[in-house]
Amino acid sequence: MPFDVARIRQAHPALAEGYAHFDGAAGTLVAEPVARAVAGVLGGAVSNRTTAFAPGRRALAIVDAARAAAGDLLGADPAGVVFGQSATALVYTVARGLAGTWEPGDNVVVTRLDHDANVRPWVQLASAMGVEVRWAAFDPATGALPVAAFEPLVDARTRVVAVTAASNAIGTVPDVPAIAALAHGFGAVVHVDGVHATAHLPVDVAALGADYYVTSAYKWSGPHLAACVAAPAQWERTAMLKLLPSSDAVPERFELGTPSFELLAGFTAAVDFLATLDDAGTPDDAGVLNGSGVLNGAASRRERVLRSMAAVHSYETRLFERLLDGLRSMPAVRVLPAPAGGCPTVSFRIAGEDPATTAARLGDQGICVFSGDYYAAEYFTAMGLRESGGAVRAGIYHYTTADEVDRLLAAL
């Protein structure tokens, strides 16, 4: 079945404003069922969690439904789903929770390709604990981050290997399963930043070998809420400072205070929406409030998510080739190198033009792109481009059209 981008665009009423959104790596528009789910909680009788009365039971059900949704999205155990305000906040939670057992002589491995959210928390906790930081370098000529970059770094004293599932700057998808196998061979914990990858690829945390995998729903048509998944036994080994009366159980002990029930309902609706992307049906088929984890049709939501994300990947890859071909045909455009087969996100610079000027020029024409380092600070420092303004980033999302790609190329 062809990918029905027109139907998907209809589910994003904000697209009617006419902007061409190549800024999905910084945040996507929210699908309409998601907005409806959030508003449904805020406008309905939803109390704080209690079994004593129905509005309190609704709150309990919303949390359970969101854990089930994250489990279906990522192939994870719902009992190991921890929600947090942002991926950044969750990486700090995990890093603090692990660092207490580190000792001088230990080391942690981070990469120069990662978003700073999966770098700085580890570097700062390593510094606090007197632990060495080892840096896995990408190849500046190709943008690849091969497993060979980790081989000389990982040893029996490695406590954590923190690596991205996809670069938010150039789309590189490292061989995380091989990197994880290497790390696990030495008993290290693998922390995977899935914030960029989740929007573009089917995800299976077990196949990746991720001990922790973090994702942020606002990168895939959801609200501003993040989830980190790990096996419950792994969370048991993760320390957390918490209030006396609050639950010490996993996963609740990592979720400080009262959760945002409205955003949790939006999170579930976003997963339900992703599960419809490859459907003949309408996005309205998606469960909205209190998604049960079971949608219309025979296949499970997990199966439908995997099928949908595979369809997303092939649709986005085709459009991305059109974008790359167009960029590469322009002599004044320097495309930063990235290996084939990555996520559909490109960074480039125009000769003689500051990246911020390029972004503003496109912005004036209703074309949304980011410029700068987009927090991939180590990447741009290693490329020698950070001081001079980084680059311009354009990404394909599953609501992007070929016409929009042509509009961007014409504007450049």
Ligand SMILES: Cc1ncc(COP(=O)(O)O)c(C=O)c1O
């Ligand atoms: C790859 C990657 N990791 C982490 C983050 C941080 O996510 P959050 O804004 O949820 O902290 C981002 C945000 O841009 C990202 O692209």
